Amino acid sequence: MSESYTIAALKVGDETAFGEIFKDFHEKVYFYILSKTNSSYIAAETTQLTFIKLWQYRSSLIETIPLSAQLFRIAKTTFIDILRVENNKAKLLNSQKFNRTFFTDIHENLETEELRQKLQAAIENMPPVRRKVFELSRNEGLSYREISKMLSVSVKTVENHISLALKQLRHFLTLLLTTIAFLFF
Secondary structure, three states: HHHHHHHHHHHOOHHHHHHHHHHHHHHHHHHHHHHOOOHHHHHHHHHHHHHHHHEEEEEEHOOOOOHHHHHHHHHHHHHHHHHHHHHHHHHHHHHHHHHHHHHHHHHHHHHHHHHHHHHHHHHHHOOHHHHHHHHHHHOOOOOHHHHHHHHOOOOHHHHEEEEEEEEEEHHHHHHHHHHHHHHHH
């Protein structure tokens, strides 16, 4: 069967002609696309869509152009369409991941900021000397000896204030975590 006769038969909806074309070109189209992508999924998808399009647009085939050239042109455009769709899917997924990460980070930062503010409030509720000793130790990074000289108190007094400050903060954090656990569980 000549190609022009096959195109003419295909144009009038001859399913036998289509079956012969499918049998002759299916593997060629598949392996052509596979050689371009190394993806059996994309090769199979492109091949299937190529033959669907060949059947759908059979009336627009040109009998003077070899069927193989027209078929591979359909395969190339189908392949490009599939790559565009896959690329758009990847962009969408990356965008969604970015949004999820972005909002998760914002939420975590807000929670961290809220916790920091609550801790700062707990520190501000300490007696003045205890708060001053704690802030000099934790915020300024001064040693107990440096704090004792600065405040004209003994090193033992500084140790005692730090110990009491840490107990007070532990108690505050325990209450805070208990409240959070109660609210969310």
